[in-house]
Amino acid sequence: MARTRREFLKDAAMLAAGLGLGSAPVPRLALALEGLAAQRPGLVWLQGQSCSGCSVSLLNGERPGPAELLTRYFSVWFHPTLSAATGDEALAAVERAVNAGGYLLAVEGAVPLGMPRACTVGQEPLVDLVSRAAARARAVLAVGTCASFGGIPAAATNPTGAAPMGEILAKAGLSVPHLNVPGCPAHPHWIVGTAVLVLHKNDVTVDKEHRPTAFFGRPVHDQCPHFARYERQEFARTPGEDGCLFKLGCQGALTHADCPWRGWNGGTSWCVRGRAPCTGCARPGFARDPAYPFFRLNEGRTA
Ligand code: SF4
Ligand code: SF4
Numbered sequence: 001m002a003r004t005r006r007e008f009l010k011d012a013a014m015l016a017a018g019l020g021l022g023s024a025p026v027p028r029l030a031l032a033l034e035g036l037a038a039q040r041p042g043l044v045w046l047q048g049q050s051c052s053g054c055s056v057s058l059l060n061g062e063r064p065g066p067a068e069l070l071t072r073y074f075s076v077w078f079h080p081t082l083s084a085a086t087g088d089e090a091l092a093a094v095e096r097a098v099n100a101g102g103y104l105l106a107v108e109g110a111v112p113l114g115m116p117r118a119c120t121v122g123q124e125p126l127v128d129l130v131s132r133a134a135a136r137a138r139a140v141l142a143v144g145t146c147a148s149f150g151g152i153p154a155a156a157t158n159p160t161g162a163a164p165m166g167e168i169l170a171k172a173g174l175s176v177p178h179l180n181v182p183g184c185p186a187h188p189h190w191i192v193g194t195a196v197l198v199l200h201k202n203d204v205t206v207d208k209e210h211r212p213t214a215f216f217g218r219p220v221h222d223q224c225p226h227f228a229r230y231e232r233q234e235f236a237r238t239p240g241e242d243g244c245l246f247k248l249g250c251q252g253a254l255t256h257a258d259c260p261w262r263g264w265n266g267g268t269s270w271c272v273r274g275r276a277p278c279t280g281c282a283r284p285g286f287a288r289d290p291a292y293p294f295f296r297l298n299e300g301r302t303a
Contacts, residue, residue, distance in 0.1 A: 114161015
């Protein structure tokens with residue numbers, strides 16, 4: 001049954017609240033949702049060198065939940081984890097989607113550019129498939145830090161030559177709109193919000209790393225409730241101790257994301273609130289940059 005304008009406004013208000021955007025963009029979001037519901041654009045989701053954590057994160061999303069999102073506003077043409085089809089049937093579904101074109105291509109995981117046969121779909125190296133699929137997409141979403149920046153598969157020595165989607169698109173000479181939605185995993189709001197905004201007139205402001213500034217505009221550190229303690233140099237020296245976690249390796253100052261006020265798991269908590277340092281999971285150098293491993297050594301230690 002066709003949805004009414006009031007229902008779109010209600011969904012838009014829930015989405016805006018969930019995304020932390022306030023009430024101002026509700027009419028614009030309602031229009032975007034109405035446009036999406038009318039078209040139900042195809043979504044093609046491919047996975048490369050990933051743990052599927054970003055898919056799990058999406059399925060944990062709320063307002064709108066993944067079932068509502070996927071059935072009401074998108075038409076899922078292929079998703080390897082959700083697909084009921086397997087083997088040749090699944091490969092045929094991918095081919096049908098790529099031939100049709102005009103979909104939103106979401107890529108989860110890095111692409112083994114230096115060892116193409118390390119990740120294949122059927123017999124086709126992933127690097128070839130994502131290049132073909134991106135050429136016929138209306139936009140490409142790199143979901144998670146592995147797809148956005150290389151992440152854990154691209155960590156030191158990087159034996160498979162794991163590369164992010166930006167590198168793959170540049171190598172293929174493609175200029176399709178491309179957004180990075182980092183995070184290990186990416187927050188469901190970041191994925192949903194970016195997908196809706198990019199499909200509505202490509203209406204997303206991005207930074208030089210192709211990240212939507214609505215979610216990645218400010219460092220974690222600047223929004224952290226412990227910021228004043230950092231300024232007063234009130235540092236926790238051992239895990240569990242009260243205070244700012246900088247001396248325990250917190251990378252909030254290097255990491256752009258809105259975790260402190262968005263929260264995770266329905267907004268109940270986030271890393272620092274759970275007394276774990278920010279590991280910089282949404283940072284371009286996460287895992288990949290040898291100068292910044294997951295945790296710095298506590299300053300009290302020498303080895
Ligand atoms: S806990 Fe981390 S993010 Fe928060 S103020 Fe300290 S260094 Fe910054
Ligand atoms: S606080 Fe840091 S490590 Fe935790 S989810 Fe946010 S960006 Fe990732």
